[in-house]
Amino acid sequence: MTPSPHRMPGALFDAVAAGGGGAGALRLLARAEHSRRLACAYAVTAAAREAGGSVAEEAGRAWELFTAATRAAPGATAAVLTHPAAGPALFGLLAHLTRREDPERSPVGWYTALAAAAAVRAGLPGRVEWPVDGPWVALPSLGRARFPGAGSGGRAEVRVDAAGRARITLHGQSPADAPVPVPASPYRSEGRWHGSHLLTTLDSGVPLLLDVLDQPGFPNAVRCPDDLGADEVRRWSAVAREACGLLRADHPELYAELAAGGRLLVPLTNPGHGTVSGSSAETFGCVAMSRPTTATGFAVTVTHEMQHNKFAAVLHLFDLLEPGSPERFYAPWRPDPRPLLGLFHGAYAHLGVARFWARRRETEPDPGLRAEAHVQFARWRLAAREATLVTLASGRLTPLGHRFADRMLHTLDALCRLPVPTSARHRAESAARAHRAAWQERNGSAERVEMQKTPGEQGSQLCVRGGSRTGSPRITPLTTEWDRGARPPP
Structure with a gap:
């Protein structure tokens, strides 16, 4: 072998x-x-x-x-x-x-x-x-x-x-x-x-499975197959089939990626509000998530975690970052400061999320849900672009890493040029400001937080100096505003 x-x-x-x-x-x-x-x-x-x-x-x-x-x-x-x-x-x-x-x-x-x-x-x-x-x-x-x-x-x-x-x-x-x-x-x-429970079979004949991951697993994962009752499996299957139909019809590239290889879903328990999901660098092909209640919530969560899967696999092939200092950065989707690798990971995942919503706002037939899709698109294209700019300005990218981040920025710049209704843009910007303010209140004192200008931006980037250096977490939570029915602040 x-x-x-x-x-x-x-x-x-x-x-x-x-x-x-x-x-x-x-x-x-x-x-x-x-x-x-x-x-x-x-x-x-x-x-x-x-x-x-x-x-x-x-x-x-x-x-x-x-x-x-x-x-x-x-x-x-x-x-x-x-x-x-x-x-x-x-x-x-x-x-x-x-x-x-x-x-x-x-x-x-x-x-x-x-x-x-x-x-x-x-x-x-x-x-x-x-x-x-x-x-x-x-x-x-x-x-x-x-x-x-x-x-x-x-x-x-x-x-x-x-x-x-x-x-x-x-x-x-x-x-x-x-x-x-x-x-x-x-x-x-x-x-x-x-x-394993077969949720659906994709066009390529590849199965989409639901199962408890053998030890070691994810935090908050269902531990025993006995905990997955027949009714719960049927609910997973119904929303999975609808979500795969949505991806096949409106997101053919995403669907092709999903159908290109085996995909295992690990159910999470106690999600609280919304959909909680995660992935690990060593579980390629696996998405851990709580059961979304809508096909759109399912589809966007799978999209988000597939991006993490791809990025982790790319990092196993190429060095994109040089070793560096233990700074922690503001991430527009997290409540805690993130190492540069985590910020890079999250920016790539949310690039995929922004691309998903860019298409969803064109195909969603319900006017109210289409308006929400505009908000989600505006929110996450802005967040991913901000994090990508900080990554590019870090001084720690290898030549290949710079090439990768530069291609990300090129895509995000194109997405940012797309028109968005004024009300949706205002709501997205309001949500971004509220998140940043909450982050500063939670994490920052004048002694610990340094404000750094982001190149080409009017705003600033929060960077926490010092602290122990840790790797990216085994599980990356994502709370999907769409699925929990919450609306960004007006």
Whole structure:
């Protein structure tokens, strides 16, 4: 198993930077993410070998199983490694091993579970076992089996027979439950087996799935498949189908990106008001979100998080930022100061949001909702442009990073030249002023906040000096004004 080199043509790089890229860009980024996961799996195996002991033995067996599954059915290994659960599992394990923490406490079972899933997908006869805690045994990309009453200290065993049929048994501190068969048909739940829920199938034949992400997951995510009742799944399915129809009809490039590869939705709980969503750099193809109540809310949220997915994958291929100081900047969509990388990420996501509303205000048939679309368009084109200008002026962009941000600005300048009704523009500007004032009241004192002029702008940019440097968060919340029915201040 050898990762392949990946090259992105300049024209495609520019198209992605401008906010789009289409299906071709998503397929290229997905291939690159697959190679990255494969390289990480090899790095985990090598790091475990250096750690020695039982960890080295278990990781070595998992690598051999991956290799055998790849020879038998290459697509089986690819399906597992590209599943969103594989990213946090592999990189979390690699971080544990490279930090030289207690190797015997490393979560190497995650690695074995991934290899077991590849073996099941490939129909590879044999058996594999690994340690698990609790009643759920996950086969990432396939589903999970439940063993009620099981505690910690158990060991899961997967057996695949000569006909390719698989079943799971839990040994140790578990009740004497019968083995759980793994259905041959995907997206099927029966008995104590829980698969992903198929919300809809896109034109390319690609499924749009709803499922609990195997550990480690997102904050506020639904933890167990049992928490997703049939009625709730039907509500998700109804709004997803309507949203996909809207994207297909009015946003063909966005729909093509959605349909270019597997897409998993992870349901979030306790959203409060509006739609809360998030994404992680290591879960390409995954969107975590609370269930929107409207198709438009669903579509714009998926658009927002797909932009984060694309940008994270681009950052895995190219260095867009130079290391720098720990300043925190004002972001027109966040209540807290953001590092420059977070600001860049958010600007790109909201560029996509602005493009979505630019089209939606032309296609929305309801006059009231069309007026709201004008407000949303005016609000987020302004916010994304402001953040992009600050990013360009930071002095920390690499040549490629400057090229990327410059293409973003070119798109935003074009959007800012489009006419907007005066009332919508005033409401958007009022909302922007109210957000900035609330941010200053929450975060700024004269000692901590420095006002910096933004090049070419009459306003100023807030920059917080000092503080510890942290990376971008695992989850980026977005509250969608459209979906919660709130209106910006008049």
